[in-house]
Amino acid sequence: MSVYRLLALRYLLQRWDRAALIVASIALGVATLVSARILNQCIEAAAQDTTTPAGNAELYVTNGEAGVLRAVVDDLRAAHVPGVKSVQPLIFDRVTVPDLGDRIAVLVGAEVSSQLLTEDNALKVKVQQLEIERIIGWQLLPVLAAIKDGDFTKASELWDRIPARLVVVSKSVYDDWLARTGGNRPFVIRYATRDVECLPVGVVEFEKDSPLAPLGKNFIGMSVGQANQVIRPTLPLAVVSGGLGEIAAGTLNPPRVNRIDLFLAPGADKDEVASAAEKVVGRRAEVRTPDMQRRSTQEVVSGLQIGVLMCSVGAMIIGLFLVYNAMAVTVAERRADIGILRSIGGTRAQIVALFSLAAAFLGLVGAVLGVPLGILLAEVTLSQFRAELESIFLNPEVNPTRLSWTNSALAVLVGVTTAIFAALVPAIQAANDDPAHVVRRSAGGAKGLWKLAHRVACAGMVVTGVTLVLLRFQLPPRVGSVGGLTLVLVGLLLASPILVAVLVTVLRPLVRATFPFTLRLAFDNLSRAPGRTGVVIGALGAGVALMFQTAGVGRSNEEPVLSWITQVVQADHFVFSGNMTSANSSNSPMVSAVARELKALPSVENVMSIRYSRPEYNGTIVYLVALDVNTYKEATSARVPEIAANLTRFPELDDKHPDHVGVNKVMVSDNFTARHRVKVGDTISIPGPRGPVDLLIVGAVRDYSWSRGTIFMDRARYAKLFGDDLIDICHIFVKSNRTSASEEDLEKYTANKGLFLTNRDSLRKFISGLLSRVYVLAYMQQILVGVVAALGVVTALLISVLQRKRELGLLLAVGATPGQVMRSVLAEAFLMGVIGTALGILIGLPMEWYVLKVMFVDESGFNLDMLIPWKATIGIAVVSVTLATLAGLVPAWRAIQTRIPDALQYE
Incomplete structure (x- = not known):
């Protein structure tokens, strides 16, 4: 030691x-x-x-966003499936709390019996009950008495019948509510522009390993029945017509839950229980393990x-x-x-x-x-x-x-x-x-066996990578496409000393004939040690290639997407709840009455409402866009006549179309047909609340909404099939004779409703900015690659100065000035930057093609044109060469500090 x-x-x-x-x-x-x-x-x-x-839970009964009929819970309990200890329905969705600055919270509806108020509950939560008996008196006491007697089913039924919406909330929400309101007025939550008054009856604390712990700061708990009335309220028919109306409303819009959890008895065989549960559930939903979910x-x-x-x-x-x-x-x-x-x-x-x-x-x-x-x-x-x-x-x-x-x-x-x-x-x-x-x-340098091993390793990696790419469809997902590309890049990086040696041999006559003294000296040094400089040049090239590929893929994505948006999004204004990002999801819905009220405004000519959903198809989550097809066709074709032919089939999706009886017609995006290998005329099935819903594909259109494919259908048809009449965004087409003052009614309406209003230019800028920021994320990672490569230039030049100590001393001894020596070292850094940049661009071109034409097509079905990022390329080249040259300052300064006597006796 x-x-x-x-x-x-x-x-x-x-x-x-x-x-x-x-x-x-x-x-x-x-x-x-x-x-x-x-x-x-x-x-x-x-x-x-x-x-x-x-x-x-050990098993889940689910239909994705479509939900599961509450009746399935009763059937599973009545069947007494062997091995099932407990059947628990669950509801969850996002709500806002207006009194807390529109704070977003997660509403979770569960059965009071085993999910919230018992000591040993499956969700591992503790509820501190608030002293509210004097406020609601007889309403809550029967529930508490039923729980004390162990009759949890009765407790759940009594809880659902309480007129007030009783909630338990996380401590941070409760403290915020007390601080802002003093607790002397109802706790109001808002869902789909509907305000619901609630009464907090408990404060929730979560154990660290509770499955609800991630929701701890924004949790609002309710009984499953009351939560269902918030998310999917009973149709007014039930209120007007009494008992018979309630039966009719239940038939038209039966109660649903988001998911049913099956908790198994100790030692139960999960596969056997799943098989038995599937027989009870039938086609109404799927029984899944956590891994499948x-x-x-x-x-x-x-x-x-x-x-x-x-x-x-x-x-x-x-x-x-x-x-x-x-x-x-x-x-x-x-x-x-x-x-x-x-x-x-x-x-x-x-x-x-x-x-x-x-x-x-x-x-x-x-x-x-x-x-x-x-x-x-x-x-x-x-x-x-x-x-x-x-x-x-x-x-x-x-x-x-x-x-x-x-x-x-x-x-x-x-x-x-x-x-x-x-x-x-x-x-x-x-x-x-x-x-x-x-x-x-x-x-x-490396000789004999080492040289042979180096060349064999480089060739082996490149050949193996290409083979993985060619056989990618026979390999596990992404192993061939991603693994093959990685191996090829590593092989090329490992072979960079060989490439540099070949390049300097080819360029040596030209350099000696045309370059000044300092550049010739630097180039000769590069040619003497390609093994030392080759790896560094390869590292620079790899960084440039990654940034070039990112810029190229970004441009090839951004330009067609923005061009598509310019064509298909023709509304003057957009109204939504939440922000622009949530407007394209199903997290911040509105009641459909908003669209009718907007259309009645004097300045508005037409309104197209859209509802988004994310069902599962072919083992992945796809995008479902339910829109007012006739309004979309008429408004868009009138403003963009050149794409009118592409919209002719949209009216066929209309729920009232004569050919629509008994057939659910849809259109799909081009990437949907490519990724899922379907064609026009095929029938596909997606989960619905009553079981699989069959959809007939009648056309395909260009669309970039979702990388897994998009399905388009009429919103009225969607509301009937999925029991969902909510909307996510309204496209507002104003009258042609409008003035800025005439749209004040639109601004006033949205402000009173707590909704957000934006125009077409703002929407396009938001989408463009979002795309740019996505690629900024990749750039941030690759900047570190560039910094690492710059450190490599410093290391290589410091080593070069050390190895050339005698040579530099001789140059100074025969009359070379310190400035000439410094320029020689900086010239070497400059050459390394130029060669690395050129190598990176040459590698980046096929990388961009590969990402767009192989990885993007395999991953999403999008077949985008390859666009060269000329402006970005110039910027990347300037930055790369400048960074490499600046990295040579410290070694250059070290070189001119060499004392001639020390240098001459170095050997």
Whole structure:
């Protein structure tokens, strides 16, 4: 250990600048991995909480957003399915609290019996009852008495019959309500522009492992019956006509729940119970395991997760190669020490251990620094999209998950392993050299077996990657497309020294004939050490290629999407509840009466209302757009005559169309037909509240709403099939003779209703900005790749100055000025930037084509034209070359500090 301290620790202290660069490379690589891990966990948790909140049951009965008939609960209980301990219906949706600044909360409806008020309940919640007996007296006391007697079914029925909506709320909501209102007026919640007065009867606290813990800050609990009246109120027919009206209303719009949870008895076989439950449920719903329930949601978010992860893995791979480059030259610099150790009896294993331990120490320091940096990077990245994410998901609290000690340790282990792996090849190579030769200072390049192994590894990775791409349809999803691309890029990066050597050989005659002295000197140095500079140039090229590909894919997405929006979105104004992001989801609905009231305004010519839904089809979540088809066709074709032919089939979807009797006609997007391999004339089925709903495809249209495909149908037909007459957004077409003053009635109406009004230009700017910010997320990850590559330039040039110490001293001795020496080193940095940038653009072009024509088509069915991002390319090239040149300042300054006597006696 004393020898190791002398040869490793003291050397690191002497070469602290190089050690710092290695540490920084590892730290940035680990930071991107940690950031990707946190972001992916955050997205996945938010998505799962949206589709499966409070998910701790062993089996679920579900129909997705369509809901499950409440009658299925009664049938399952009456069937006494063997192995089922409890059958619990659940309702959940987003509501707002107007008195709390329109705070978003999650309304959860569950049966009072076992889900909320008992000590040992499945949701692991504790309810602190408020002293409200004196307020509602006899209304609540029978419920409490039934619970005390153990008659939970009776308690639930009595609770549902209480006129006031009794709620239990999380402590943060209750404290906020007390602070703002003093608690002396009703607790009001708003859903679909309807205000419902409630009375808080308890404050909820969640255990840490409660499935409702993520909703803890915004939870409002209700009995399942009362929650159903908030989300899906009984038709007025029940109120007017009494008992018979209630029966008629129940027939037309039977009570539904979002999900039914099946809790199993200890030791019950899940598969057998699921099979028995399916016989009871029939076609009315599906019985799923938790894994099956999560699968469709995970399938949607996994594409984004892989994109984030690939950027971070790219930074780590580039960091690995740069650490390898630094360690390789460190080994070369210490060949004399290695020769002496081997001559006095040091074994090969000890030599390898010497460099591996040094690399492990540097990797440990870098990884430990990278973990908090990654947490900060995740916070900054998420802040760019917090508002959009809070609008999309059920739970508005979308925060980065805390990084566990396990994940932190894993990140540190990855960083240390990367550093050790990067040091192994040069260390083994040094340990196998002849001691009689290694005592010389001159660095030897890879020879013989090492060269052959290098070439075989490069060719093997590229060939394997191409093979994975060609066989991607026979492999698990994304293994071929993503894994193949990754292998090809790593293979090309590994082969960068070979590519650089070939390039400088081709360019040498031209450079010697045309370039000035300083550039010729720099180019000669590049040509002498392609192994040292090749990896760095490859790292620069990889960063440029990733940014070029991102810019190209961004432009190829943004331009056709905005062109499509310009054509199909022709309304003058848009009215919605919530914000622009939630307007395109089903999280902030409005009652359909809003559309009728808007149409009655003097300045309004027509109103098209839309309802969005996200049913499951073919194992994934698709997009269903229910719109007023006749209004859309008439208003749009009148304003954009050139696309009128594309709208001719929309009236066929009208619920009153003569050909519509007994047939549910729909149109689908082009990417729906491509991704799900269906065609016009096919019949598809999606879940409905009474079972699968068959839809006949009568046409396909261009649409970019959803990467998994979009289904279009008439909203009146949708309301009948799915028992849902709510709307999400209204497209307002104002009269042609309007003036700015004539639209005051529209502004006044929306303000009084608490709705939001925007115009066409603002909507287009929002969509354009959202698309740009999506690609900013990728740029933020890739900037770290560029920083790592810049650190590699610094390392390579510092090593170059060290290896050329005698040469630089001779130049100064024969009359070269310090300025000429400095320009020579900067010229080398400039050449590395130019070659790396050119290489990156050449690699980025096929990468962009691959992403658009292979990955996008496989993933979403979108077949977009490939557009070259000329402006972005110029910007990327300027930044890349400038960054590389500036990275040469420190090594250049180090070069001119060389003392001539020291340089001449260096050997």
